[in-house]
Amino acid sequence: MEGGGVDHLAEERQKSRFDVDEMKIVWAGSRHAFEVSDRVARLVASDPAFRKDNRNLLSRKELFKNTLRKAAYAWKRIMELRLTEEEAAKLRFFIDEPAYTDLHWGMFVPAIKGQGTEEQQQKWLPLAYKMQIIGCYAQTELGHGSNVQGLETTATFDPQTDEFIINSPTLTSSKWWPGGLGKVSTHAVAYARLIVNGQDHGVHGFIVQLRSLDDHMPLPGITVGDIGMKFGSGAYNTMDNGVLRFDHVRIPRNQMLMRVLQVTREGKVVQSDVPRQLIYGTMVYVRQTIVSDASSALSRAVCIATRYSAVRRQFGSQKGGPETQVIDYKTQQSRLFPLLASAYAFRFVGEWLKWLYTDVTQRLQANDFSTLPEAHACTAGLKSLTTSATADAIEECRKLCGGHGYLTSSGLPELFAVYIPACTYEGDNTVLLLQVARFLMKTVSQLGSGKQPVGSTAYMSRAEHLMQCRCSAQRVEDWLKPDVVLEAFEARALRMSVACAQNLSKFSNPEEGFAELSADLAEAAIAHCQLIVVSKFVEKLQQDIPGQGVKQQLQTLCFVYSLHLLHKHQGDFLSTGCITPKQASLANEQLRSLYSQVRPNAIALVDAFNYTDHYLGSVLGRYDGNVYPTLYEDAWKDPLNDSVVPDGYHEYLRPVLKQQLRNARL
Numbered sequence: 001m002e003g004g005g006v007d008h009l010a011e012e013r014q015k016s017r018f019d020v021d022e023m024k025i026v027w028a029g030s031r032h033a034f035e036v037s038d039r040v041a042r043l044v045a046s047d048p049a050f051r052k053d054n055r056n057l058l059s060r061k062e063l064f065k066n067t068l069r070k071a072a073y074a075w076k077r078i079m080e081l082r083l084t085e086e087e088a089a090k091l092r093f094f095i096d097e098p099a100y101t102d103l104h105w106g107m108f109v110p111a112i113k114g115q116g117t118e119e120q121q122q123k124w125l126p127l128a129y130k131m132q133i134i135g136c137y138a139q140t141e142l143g144h145g146s147n148v149q150g151l152e153t154t155a156t157f158d159p160q161t162d163e164f165i166i167n168s169p170t171l172t173s174s175k176w177w178p179g180g181l182g183k184v185s186t187h188a189v190a191y192a193r194l195i196v197n198g199q200d201h202g203v204h205g206f207i208v209q210l211r212s213l214d215d216h217m218p219l220p221g222i223t224v225g226d227i228g229m230k231f232g233s234g235a236y237n238t239m240d241n242g243v244l245r246f247d248h249v250r251i252p253r254n255q256m257l258m259r260v261l262q263v264t265r266e267g268k269v270v271q272s273d274v275p276r277q278l279i280y281g282t283m284v285y286v287r288q289t290i291v292s293d294a295s296s297a298l299s300r301a302v303c304i305a306t307r308y309s310a311v312r313r314q315f316g317s318q319k320g321g322p323e324t325q326v327i328d329y330k331t332q333q334s335r336l337f338p339l340l341a342s343a344y345a346f347r348f349v350g351e352w353l354k355w356l357y358t359d360v361t362q363r364l365q366a367n368d369f370s371t372l373p374e375a376h377a378c379t380a381g382l383k384s385l386t387t388s389a390t391a392d393a394i395e396e397c398r399k400l401c402g403g404h405g406y407l408t409s410s411g412l413p414e415l416f417a418v419y420i421p422a423c424t425y426e427g428d429n430t431v432l433l434l435q436v437a438r439f440l441m442k443t444v445s446q447l448g449s450g451k452q453p454v455g456s457t458a459y460m461s462r463a464e465h466l467m468q469c470r471c472s473a474q475r476v477e478d479w480l481k482p483d484v485v486l487e488a489f490e491a492r493a494l495r496m497s498v499a500c501a502q503n504l505s506k507f508s509n510p511e512e513g514f515a516e517l518s519a520d521l522a523e524a525a526i527a528h529c530q531l532i533v534v535s536k537f538v539e540k541l542q543q544d545i546p547g548q549g550v551k552q553q554l555q556t557l558c559f560v561y562s563l564h565l566l567h568k569h570q571g572d573f574l575s576t577g578c579i580t581p582k583q584a585s586l587a588n589e590q591l592r593s594l595y596s597q598v599r600p601n602a603i604a605l606v607d608a609f610n611y612t613d614h615y616l617g618s619v620l621g622r623y624d625g626n627v628y629p630t631l632y633e634d635a636w637k638d639p640l641n642d643s644v645v646p647d648g649y650h651e652y653l654r655p656v657l658k659q660q661l662r663n664a665r666l
């Protein structure tokens with residue numbers, strides 16, 4: 001995407017055998033999405049106000065103030081340029097800095113939209129859209145995050161005043177973690193146990209004002225602050241994750257979000273026909289967005305590691321010729337190319353999940369709740385799978401870049417530090433896999449009942465075949481048949497689920513059995529989610545994809561993704577009898593030859609992400625590959641090099657050296 005000086009990767013770019021511009025459109029999702037993304041990325045990259053290369057040198061206070069400045073400036077630009085919602089979201093994305101706005105737009109607004117009545121939406125959304133109020137999502141407490149039903153904050157209805165009294169009865173009930181809460185938010189959607197007439201009706205959302213709109217001081221009864229520094233020096237510390245306590249704070253009755261459950265003026269609790277689980281709807285929405293974000297973070301790390309692997313040379317110089325580019329080592333390819341393929345795989349499964357979410361939202365509006373369990377299982381499972389894989393992949397990319405990958409200027413340490421909490425927030429990844437496992441066990445238990453599994457579990461309707469089929473691959477090329485690959489993944493997923501169900505049936509107490517077998521259940525859930533990713537990649541290839549060679553590249557990547565998983569999880573495939581050891585070795589042979597096909601296209605495949613150097617934020621990943629001079633020059637810019645003799649020399653170095661000299665003379 002960058003133009004200008006000498007392109008050290010030009011030769012690499014000439015090797016590619018497909019139309020990169022068309023691939024950029026496939027990656028973006030559509031020509032329109034590409035144009036918006038490209039335009040906004042350039043806008044951010046060319047504006048010095050969005051500079052980010054100095055982040056690691058700032059103290060926490062400076063860092064946070066700098067984030068406030070950028071967010072305010074971004075808002076000003078959004079207004080001045082009259083950006084659409086889509087463009088504004090892209091602008092925030094390319095600014096590339098966790099900020100309170102993520103929670104305001106990403107959780108506070110969706111919570112009101114999803115759980116508020118029409119009337120509540122009309123009152124609160126215009127204020128939020130104009131940022132006349134700023135909100136956060138205050139669910140997690142010091143004592144409970146995963147177990148939402150275990151939250152302790154109370155919202156007790158007072159029929160005399162027609163208000164709720166929000167209270168934090170224990171230390172562990174203190175809200176703890178919500179982003180944007182610590183220093184910024186004026187309001188929160190706070191989750192609390194609804195108590196009416198002494199009866200506990202479980203956890204619900206309430207809009208609570210936290211700070212004065214005049215002077216930003218906390219309102220009476222509110223104690224609020226930041227929870228302290230997090231992993232890494234810059235990274236997620238731009239965010240004010242907060243602590244919040246309520247001391248009998250009164251809010252009007254109509255500030256309880258009442259789409260699911262209503263409390264009347266008389267104190268009657270009325271359940272609407274909307275299922276209770278909709279209270280968790282905001283999490284479903286965000287989990288869906290996290291899957292697309294995984295492909296962004298992963299592609300960014302892979303772009304850096306791939307470009308640098310083509311620049312870096314080690315060993316193998318023959319008769320004074322150039323040394324080998326590290327990207328040509330088969331070991332480097334076998335570590336890097338599956339990650340490149342995963343980036344594309346996660347992109348496409350993210351697109352599909354967005355469709356699924358839109359579909360379920362439309363159905364919910366028409367009071368059709370039938371696909372909610374499927375949406376929950378898919379968003380939970382894919383969030384877990386893609387974030388775990390991406391976090392591991394960023395660290396692998398760092399190692400793929402050798403020593404220089406450990407430099408902050410490689411961009412990888414900060415990317416890792418910012419990314420890894422995705423494995424925890426919006427649901428711990430193991431906890432979410434167990435939700436998928438519950439869904440799978442329920443589906444398996446209904447197999448004989450005549451109820452046909454649908455959606456992502458539709459393959460289970462062919463249980464009879466999948467439980468006993470034998471893989472037909474006999475030659476290396478057979479592993480390039482989508483049906484062969486898909487059937488192996490389907491049979492493995494089903495057999496693992498069925499084995500868990502059979503083992504569960506041996507327990508007289510199902511909950512006890514579930515707890516005992518939870519590690520196996522989580523593995524069955526992973527197998528199911530991997531199948532979803534593989535099958536959505538295969539489906540993508542059935543679409544009409546224009547551009548010379550584009551579809552062919554995607555086919556190669558699809559098989560790299562699937563055969564790499566098959567190789568990595570060989571134990572599952574072999575122990576469930578889905579493939580034989582001979583077939584496993586044929587698959588691996590095919591995988592090796594696919595790596596050779598990816599090799600000449602690797603640089604173009606990462607160029608297709610269309611990242612600006614500003615967004616990548618990496619000396620190693622520069623578009624022009626001009627790595628060494630930049631690394632060298634950058635080193636001298638470090639504040640430690642401001643003086644030749646360091647501060648502290650006279651106090652701490654000189655005395656030591658003198659002492660040693662004296663001792664030596666004695």
Ligand SMILES: CCC/C=C/C(=O)SCCNC(=O)CCNC(=O)[C@H](O)C(C)(C)COP(=O)([O-])OP(=O)([O-])OC[C@H]1O[C@@H](n2cnc3c(N)ncnc32)[C@H](O)[C@@H]1OP(=O)([O-])[O-]
Nearest residue numbers: 139145146147148149277280283284372376425426427431
């Ligand atoms: C930028 C970063 C910002 C970060 C923000 C945050 O982190 S915010 C904080 C993020 N925090 C977290 O992510 C916390 C993670 N924890 C949780 O989400 C919940 O505590 C839980 C799902 C683990 C258990 O919940 P539980 O004990 O209430 O439930 P249960 O297991 O007894 O199942 C009962 C039934 O409900 C079903 N069902 C469940 N969820 C959903 C759903 N979303 N939709 C639809 N359905 C759902 C389930 O399938 C089951 O159905 P069945 O079988 O009866 O037909």
Ligand SMILES: Cc1cc2nc3c(=O)[nH]c(=O)nc-3n(C[C@H](O)[C@H](O)[C@H](O)COP(=O)(O)OP(=O)(O)OC[C@H]3O[C@@H](n4cnc5c(N)ncnc54)[C@H](O)[C@@H]3O)c2cc1C
Nearest residue numbers: 137138139140144145146177178179421424425426427430
């Ligand atoms: C950066 C960041 C931002 C966040 N932003 C927000 C926010 O804006 N709003 C908000 O409300 N919250 C937020 N959170 C909180 C987040 O949602 C929770 O931390 C998350 O849901 C995990 O819950 P926990 O901390 O209670 O983990 P725990 O449940 O205590 O997890 C600890 C360990 O126990 C295991 N475990 C727990 N339960 C089970 C089980 N049933 N079976 C097997 N193993 C189990 C987990 O796998 C994990 O290994 C944020 C967190 C982070 C890190």
